[in-house]
Amino acid sequence: MAPLSRKPLGDAERRSFGWSILLLLFVASELLLADAPLHPPAKYKVCSPNEVFCAVADPASQSVSVFARGATVPIWSLNSWHRQIFLANDGDHLIIGPSGLELIPLDTKLADPLLTFMNRKAIVRAVSVGDLFASLSSLRRTASHYHWGRVIGVSARDQLIVQLVSGKRVAFNISTGLMEAEK
Structure with missing residues (x-):
């Protein structure tokens, strides 16, 4: 079924939904590789x-x-x-x-x-x-x-x-x- 509806997904919609999930996972993995700044020097x-x-x-x-x-x-x-x-x-x-x-x-x-x-x-x-x-x-x-x-x-x-x-x-x-x- 289509997200947030009761209508079944067609082949094209399934592929599009799959690519969207893949893109989301790729973006999330890139964020994990981003560098976080170090904390300021502290005792x-x-x-x-x-x-x-x-x-x-x-x-x-x-x-x-x-x-x-x-x-x-x-x-x-x-x-x-x-x-x-x-x-x-x-x-x-x-x-x-x-x-x-x-x-x-x-x-x-x-x-x-x-x-x-x-x-x-x-x-x-x-x-x-x-x-x-x-x-x-x-x-x-x-x-x-x-x-x-x-x-x-x-x-x-x-x-x-x-x-x-x-x-x-x-x-x-x-x-x-x-x-x-x-x-």
Whole structure:
């Protein structure tokens, strides 16, 4: 029957209705791939999986400070704010995620850093886009960026777990920044 009537649909009307549904689904899928703007920089706190240490990222002071739980004086700090950080159970190792979270710019090169592994203020290893992807064609294009995947977080076994856009999970050793089997 025709929508909102009791009259049966003919062949031409069925085809037209089918194409309308298909077009609606296509438009809806394109909206899902649209890029939403990031929230303005804001102060936030993340804690290690064992909750012994917490890091406070503050855009007002352009800093990331790591505290023992309940302490008011940081045990160490970085003089830069980052939109996405992850803290290991030892409180010494911190990972900086991409500033665009799950999105990276279209002008990204394979050599560009994606994840930065730190031991306090020292960079241990920078994982590049090319360390995770053979080519940029492996990434999913959105309206104005590439969707690379997402950082799931630090596991209870001190591994950084990442899920690539393909769905594959990758684990990194927190201390070295090297890929390893997920524990």
